[in-house]
Amino acid sequence: MNVLLINACVRKESRTRRLADEVLKKLSGLSADGEFVLTECDLQKEDIRPLNEETLKLRDRLIAAGDYSHGMFRYARELAEADAVVIAAPFWDMSFPASLKLYVEATMVTGLVFRYNEQGFPESLCRAKEMIYVSTAGGPVFPPHHGYEYMKMISEYFWGTRKNVLFQAENLDVIGNDPEQILQEKIREIREADF
Ligand SMILES: Cc1cc2nc3c(=O)[nH]c(=O)nc-3n(C[C@H](O)[C@H](O)[C@H](O)COP(=O)(O)O)c2cc1C
Structure with a gap:
């Protein structure tokens, strides 16, 4: 199992x-074939730049030519090859x-991550069937969790994942709360979860 961690x-x-x-x-223990390969995309280290007029033109030209050898497509290739x-x-x-939005921008590559079918709908070219989103918040998260819901849309429609799961710990910075206790409860939930 080839797992991609997108670390924002x-x-x-943290x-x-x-x-x-x-x-x-947990995923490493669940790996059916006994093999677990973790690839981490650390967005702090990668420091992806937003597209500008020049890089957008270059990207469009390369995609139109079907030439994905440029380094800018590395993230999209890595994403397409992940099992989870x-x-x-x-x-x-x-x-x-914001680094996560820049990651999305860098990986929305037609011909690598998805393609449009004849009806104009996106079809995934990725292997992953599962996306797990992990988040912690200082205060309460009033539903919906906009971060998760946005990434769920991207993941379902463009990456083709069928199972999308959110683990979130809230109220960690609320005065009087014990953040360690909240985290331990979440860790227990993750260990007991079915994913
Ligand atoms: C720039 C910034 C923005 C934040 N915005 C929110 C927010 O909108 N709502 C909230 O509940 N907590 C917010 N927080 C608090 C974090 O969500 C919280 O401390 C979280 O646990 C940090 O995760 P980490 O320990 O992985 O860094 C923010 C913190 C930072 C630094």
């Missing part, structure tokens, strides 16, 4: 990353850090 965590002591590690631990995708993203400004 920023802080070294609690979201801690929960994501629990998900990865885990997204670790703290709840920032009611959704997620």
Whole structure:
């Protein structure tokens, strides 16, 4: 099983990353073929730039020519080859850090991640059937979780995942709360979950 971790965590002591590690631990134990290969796309290190007029033109030209050898397509190739995708993203400004949006922008590549069928609907070219989204929030998340719901749409429509799961811990920064206890409860939930 080839698992892609899209890591949008920023802080070294990230609690979201801690929960994501629990998900990865569980997935490694579930791997049916006994093989577990983890590829991490650390968005802090990658520092993906937003598309501008020049890079957008270049991208359009390369896609039209069917030439995916350029380095800008690396993220899309990596995504298309994953059997499962885990997204670790703290709840920032009611959704997620901007680096994750830039990742989406970099990977929406026709011919690699998806194609449009004759009716104009997107069809996935990815292998993954499962997306697991992990998030922690300082306060309460008033539903819907906009970060998860957005990534679920992307994942379902373009990556073709059929199973989409959210694990979120809330109220970690609320004064008087014990964040460690909240995290431990979430860890227990992840360990007992069926995914
Ligand atoms: C830039 C920024 C924006 C945030 N926005 C929100 C928010 O909109 N709602 C909320 O409940 N918490 C918000 N928080 C708090 C984080 O969600 C919370 O501390 C989270 O657990 C951080 O995850 P981490 O430990 O993985 O870094 C924000 C924190 C930062 C640094």
